[in-house]
Amino acid sequence: MLEDERNLIIRAIGGEAEAFGQLYDHYMPMIYRFILLKVAQREEAEDLTHQVFLKAWTNIGSKYSEKGLPLSSWLYRIARNTVIDHYRRTKPTSDLEEGEGREEMISRPDIHRKMDIESDARKAIAAMENLSDIEKDILIMRFIEDLPTKEVAEAVGKSEGAVKLAQHRALGKLRKIMEEDKNG
Amino acid sequence: MDKTIEKLKSLKSIMPDADFASISRSVILSSVKTVKTKRSFIYDFGMSIGVMATAVTIAVLLGNVRTPSAILAVSNFNTVENEAATIGNDIDVVLQEIGSFDRSAKKTALALNEAAGNGPAHLNESILSAEIEKLDINPSAEQDVETLLNKAIF
Numbered sequence: 001m002l003e004d005e006r007n008l009i010i011r012a013i014g015g016e017a018e019a020f021g022q023l024y025d026h027y028m029p030m031i032y033r034f035i036l037l038k039v040a041q042r043e044e045a046e047d048l049t050h051q052v053f054l055k056a057w058t059n060i061g062s063k064y065s066e067k068g069l070p071l072s073s074w075l076y077r078i079a080r081n082t083v084i085d086h087y088r089r090t091k092p093t094s095d096l097e098e099g100e101g102r103e104e105m106i107s108r109p110d111i112h113r114k115m116d117i118e119s120d121a122r123k124a125i126a127a128m129e130n131l132s133d134i135e136k137d138i139l140i141m142r143f144i145e146d147l148p149t150k151e152v153a154e155a156v157g158k159s160e161g162a163v164k165l166a167q168h169r170a171l172g173k174l175r176k177i178m179e180e181d182k183n184g
Numbered sequence: 185m186d187k188t189i190e191k192l193k194s195l196k197s198i199m200p201d202a203d204f205a206s207i208s209r210s211v212i213l214s215s216v217k218t219v220k221t222k223r224s225f226i227y228d229f230g231m232s233i234g235v236m237a238t239a240v241t242i243a244v245l246l247g248n249v250r251t252p253s254a255i256l257a258v259s260n261f262n263t264v265e266n267e268a269a270t271i272g273n274d275i276d277v278v279l280q281e282i283g284s285f286d287r288s289a290k291k292t293a294l295a296l297n298e299a300a301g302n303g304p305a306h307l308n309e310s311i312l313s314a315e316i317e318k319l320d321i322n323p324s325a326e327q328d329v330e331t332l333l334n335k336a337i338f
Binding site (some may be wrong): 017020021022023025028029032033036037046050051053054057095120121123125139140143144145171174175176 | 186188192193198204208209211215240
């Protein structure tokens with residue numbers, strides 16, 4: 001959590017752009033990473049990240065204060081919904097929760113080059129493509145962004161127990177896939 | 185640490201483009217300012233209309249809408265006294281008029297009852313017969329009058 005975040009949130013709710021700017025600087029990279037790992041294209045990730053923060057700034061005075069969530073959880077919720085809406089517009093027949101319709105995106109040769117990341121990270125991304133969306137979301141929030149289980153649970157709308165279970169299952173799948181890649 | 189988790193953590197090195205971050209930040213903050221300004225204008229305008237409507241409603245309900253000159257007159261105590269006396273006189277006049285209307289209404293009602301019961305006196309048959317009997321008609325005098333009239337004419 002950002003230092004003096006509570007005060008910044010109150011000021012942002014009051015319409016102070018400078019306060020929201022500081023929250024943006026802190027949270028934007030993690031929301032961007034989260035979206036990029038889901039859509040796998042830098043341009044799309046930038047557009048969607050922009051949309052997320054635009055929605056957040058527009059609604060922080062009304063919807064955020066009503067929900068009483070940690071700001072990170074609220075931003076991840078917006079991000080998840082924005083990505084889902086994006087897929088609905090571009091791939092109306094795909095089942096997002098089951099990860100269908102991703103093969104085409106994963107096999108595109110330009111994706112990893114565009115993301116400009118190291119070999120280990122590439123392997124991790126490739127392995128994560130075999131997980132369901134909810135499992136992938138949980139792993140990103142828990143192990144890349146180091147969010148506590150409670151905040152992850154609030155972001156994905158599940159109980160803490162369900163998040164721990166999904167996290168355990170997802171890590172198991174990921175290990176197995178990486179082992180197979182290593183051996184194969 | 186678990187190697188799988190280590191590999192996941194390596195993804196934290198992914199960072200957004202600095203130009204994108206800067207442009208997106210300024211666009212978001214400036215665009216929402218416009219929205220907020222419009223919203224506050226609509227809100228303020230609505231509030232003003234509401235306050236005005238409430239004030240007019242209260243004034244109408246109290247039935248005490250005064251002109252600015254009348255409001256100024258209130259500040260003068262003598263004027264208030266005179267105004268009160270005038271209103272008192274007006275009330276007396278109105279009460280007298282009410283009494284007068286009451287009396288004339290009673291008379292009208294009495295006359296209507298009488299007419300409905302007996303009919304007008306000049307059409308009553310018994311009265312007309314009595315009047316005919318009282319008439320003293322002399323035929324010779326009538327003849328004299330007729331002769332004199334003929335002479336005067338011819």
